């Protein structure tokens with residue numbers, strides 16, 4: 339085969355356009371396109387290449403580099419990691435704006451390819467605009483900050499170096515155990531340099547995602563543990579959904595009678611009305627799941643990385659003899675909590691474990707207790723969905739109203755604030771892809787760009803973005819992109835005048851919600867978050883702000899206004915923002931759980947001393963699971 343003379347950037351774009359992925363015999367292109375914001379460092383190299391080879395890799399203009407990486411991550415999550423976007427940025431601030439997005443992708447184990455522009459490899463015009471100068475290190479640029487948040491990182495200092503780097507990048511992106519952000523830093527001069535690339539490099543390449551099985555020996559050990567347990571429980575994480583294992587999980591549960599708690603990423607593993615679905619587990623868990631967890635003598639983790647929210651900071655599982663079995667495609671996660679490690683694909687592992695457990699079932703009394711807990715929990719959800727609260731509605735009722743209005747296949751999106759916990763507890767999921775709360779990084783601002791990525795991945799579904807006023811202010815720019823590209827979002831902008839979640843957290847650590855309200859200073863202080871107002875409210879109008887960005891805005895005053903707004907929104911064909919104020923203090927309670935947030939050990943404030951005492955007592959329950 340011959341060679342083709344292309345610039346490094348042209349070669350990269352042509353290579354990316356020819357990468358495919360296959361699982362279960364279904365093959366598709368791996369890159370749905372390339373998000374980008376141009377500046378020096380990518381306008382000539384990658385920008386020129388995207389223009390010339392636009393049929394291979396569609397370019398989408400974003401407004402904020404962090405946001406475009408969020409959109410790519412959300413897209414990848416909605417597609418069960420079988421497709422994603424590349425993201426191109428200029429050098430300097432354009433690049434470092436993507437660092438937060440990279441961290442989010444890597445923490446959530448979602449594939450995104452980042453292509454930040456970089457300083458000249460030749461160094462001749464240095465210091466180039468936006469270059470970080472480090473007198474002690476000639477080879478350092480701001481792009482080195484991606485190293486800690488990427489699963490693969492390389493800098494392409496010579497045109498031919500692209501070949502091994504691009505192949506290594508694809509291997510990591512398409513490997514479910516290793517995936518996350520991949521960063522290829524692209525010096526701007528090298529992007530424009532030509533090289534005779536071998537034609538094989540541009541041929542269609544199919545990356546296979548297999549369904550590896552756990553080792554037989556470990557499977558036998560796990561089956562024996564389960565057969566000998568009296569109160570087994572499953573904790574289902576995002577891996578169940580990415581592996582499309584929800585049907586296999588349901589069959590496993592029906593066969594064995596083992597109840598299921600769900601993590602944030604795993605919510606949707608079971609429909610909420612399955613009799614053995616106990617709902618959210620951990621710090622933002624339901625009483626149903628948290629009681630089961632407390633007593634469980636065996637916990638089967640499926641596709642979970644056991645975050646502190648899931649384990650309630652290692653207080654959730656209190657049975658002194660509790661053991662863990664972990665089904666996980668990543669060896670790293672499978673070994674957590676000294677678990678019996680079933681390293682493999684979730685669906686394949688559940689199917690083979692079902693066979694190994696043939697004839698086994700939990701005792702009837704245990705199954706009945708789980709079913710009763712499911713019903714009792716649903717009654718609590720109903721209570722919170724229908725709270726009659728005046729003059730402003732409760733957030734739980736806003737959530738209930740959106741849930742009741744939405745179709746089963748619609749998607750709810752959230753990431754930070756008080757809503758993720760409330761949604762985790764209360765959202766009635768009816769479809770494995772209907773719940774999308776980013777809680778690996780819980781990144782304020784993910785909501786709207788995340789919604790955009792989901793809508794691009796699943797245009798047939800309505801996407802309901804539940805966005806706090808704080809998150810909205812941090813990142814609303816992609817409303818413009820959604821209008822430009824014709825991807826409609828229904829954004830429910832829930833205004834409680836500031837950081838209500840952190841206000842509550844601050845009060846719980848004795849600090850009176852200091853600095854969490856949106857108010858003017860009073861007597862030189864930013865004030866406290868208490869029901870007595872401290873300082874005048876600010877003249878901020880977020881609904882009008884949304885209007886100015888091109889959204890169709892509906893202002894709802896109460897729950898009946900919200901119902902009308904949702905009906906109206908359904909018929910609007912561009913992004914809608916439904917603005918709804920809620921009561922700041924009418925929150926959803928915690929259900930017998932704990933989250934470790936260290937309280938000051940010494941203080942002259944009585945409230946802090948009291949909070950520390952309670953904290954020290956709660957901490958006694960923390961376990962190590964060795």
Ligand SMILES: Cc1ncc(C[n+]2csc(CCOP(=O)(O)OP(=O)(O)O)c2C)c(N)n1
Pocket residue numbers: 754755756757779780781782783805806807808809810834836837838839840
């Ligand atoms: C980028 C980022 N900065 C800070 C935080 C810490 N934080 C978590 S929730 C929150 C407040 C969110 O406010 P809002 O969106 O209004 O939701 P509310 O708490 O009022 O429900 C803050 C500051 C975060 N998660 N992400």
Ligand SMILES: [Mg+2]
Pocket residue numbers: 755806807808832833834835836837838
């Ligand atoms: Mg708020």
